[in-house]
Amino acid sequence: MKTLENSFICGTLAFGFYLPLWAASLETITVPEQLKSAVAKVLVSTTSCSVTCGLGFKVEELCQVAPNGERSHCTFRKSDCLTSWICGLLHFTVPIGRPFELSCLTSEMIGVGSQAFIFTWRLARGIITTDDTLFKAFKTPSFVIKLSPAKESDAGTYRCDVQLMKTFKLVKRIYFGLRVIPSNLVDLNFEKSLTWEQKLAANEKEGNQQNGTSVIVQWHHQSWQRRALLVFLIGIGSGVAGGVLVGTVVYFLLQARKK
Structure with missing residues (x-):
């Protein structure tokens, strides 16, 4: 019973407190002439x-x-x-001995000025990953890593964090997955690696494709000739039918005029 009485008293006090505020909100607000x-x-x-x-x-x-x-x-x-601020992972494959660069700034950010940013590079050597626990510090003060030339030991995942110089706010994180492979794998001659049976099968397949193409071209040519002949015959038939119809009409008109 006392609980109900206390609740009723609290509700009454709250209503009495908010009633003046509610009434004040109903009053008309006058906007000064300067603001109008x-x-x-x-x-x-x-x-x-x-x-x-x-x-x-x-x-x-x-x-x-x-x-x-x-x-x-x-x-x-x-x-x-x-x-x-997360830009994901980019993949690159570079032959051994070729110069290569990694840059974590876009043209828009370079326009602002590289001095406005702090760059932190980390490297997970030998693997392609985005697991941040596998990265170790990679010391370089610039936003560009220049590999001149690229070595097989340079392979791995490079992570670049870009922060604002004034607030240290992180505005970009990007991963570069780099594979460095022997140069002879890039210019691999596929035909030299085929056996005699594979070369024969490839030649037969190419010949069948060429024969199939010639048959299709010949069929299209014959089909075009048939369509042209059909259009020619329809034109002649329409001309003859039109001439007969006109002649018949003229004949009946002359007979009617004689009568």
Whole structure:
């Protein structure tokens, strides 16, 4: 019983507290005359981010908007945008001895200036992975790793983290899976590795394909000739039928005129 009484008392006090606020909200709000004629600069449109991951930019349109909704003095500005800071894994295959570069900055970020960022490289040597527990620090101060030339020991996964210099905010993480293979594997001659039976089967298959192609071309040619003959006959028949019809009409008209 006491619990019910306490609940009733609390509810009454709460109602009494919020009642003045509710009543005050129903009062008419008067807008000053200065605000009625005020002009505000409002963002009216914006483009999508220039990149799907990492730091990019978008173009925004700002206009002065009057109380009646009229726009004037519109200007455009470029501002930074960040859709996602994770850029996934990119795969590369490089022959041994060939120069190669890995860069974790896009043209948009280079336009901002490389001095505005902090770059941290890590390497999982010999494997392609995105498991961060397998990476070890790879010391380089630049946003570019230059392999000149690439060696087999350079193979592995390189991870680049990009942070803003002012706030240390992480704005990009990208993985580079690099395979370094012997150069003779790149120019592998497939035909030399075939046996005599495989070469014979390949030649027969190529001959059958050529014969099939010639048969199809010949069939299309004959089909075209048949269609041309049919159109010619239809044209002659239509001309003859039209001439007979016109002659018949003229004959009956002459007979009617004589009568």
